[in-house]
Amino acid sequence: MVGTEFDFEAAARGMNTSHDLVLIATDQVPRRRLQRLVAGLARSLDLAASRRPVSLVLLGGIAASDRIELERYARILPIASSTPDIAEIEEAVAVLVPLKLPNADLIHGRDPINEVMAVLGPLKATSDHIALINAAADGPHAVRETLRRYANTGAGWTDEVEDNDE
Numbered sequence: 001m002v003g004t005e006f007d008f009e010a011a012a013r014g015m016n017t018s019h020d021l022v023l024i025a026t027d028q029v030p031r032r033r034l035q036r037l038v039a040g041l042a043r044s045l046d047l048a049a050s051r052r053p054v055s056l057v058l059l060g061g062i063a064a065s066d067r068i069e070l071e072r073y074a075r076i077l078p079i080a081s082s083t084p085d086i087a088e089i090e091e092a093v094a095v096l097v098p099l100k101l102p103n104a105d106l107i108h109g110r111d112p113i114n115e116v117m118a119v120l121g122p123l124k125a126t127s128d129h130i131a132l133i134n135a136a137a138d139g140p141h142a143v144r145e146t147l148r149r150y151a152n153t154g155a156g157w158t159d160e161v162e163d164n165d166e
Helices: 031-047 064-070 086-092 104-108 112-120 127-136 140-155
Strands: 010-013 021-026 054-059 075-079
Touching (some): 031 064, 075 086
């Protein structure tokens, strides 16, 4: 930070859409010293007007009171073991890893109009079906109006209003 050095075991910064500053500390660092380091880093980031979030990966156990103090300055990602395996590390830092989103077609599904046409089949789709499907593209009001006209036609009714003022 602007020429200041901090004595952490390791540090990494996020790339692309992640702006996190990730610090690594072991249980070999005295907790008071670690608290001062993290607090000093947080103050330096504030003075530099940085909006970079800080995450601290802690290897080894941590007392609840120490964790509460550190959480004032950073997101704490504890790993119970001093010598973790890959699975423990991946689990602890999972919140820092971007989500892998499924394919957009799976999220939004297929086009409903095409799905209806596929179920009806080209030979079974009547002009009335097509009219309803086309109305669906214009929303529920258009579908209601198309159904009303369909029912009126089937009942022999017209939309014309009779004039009984004779």
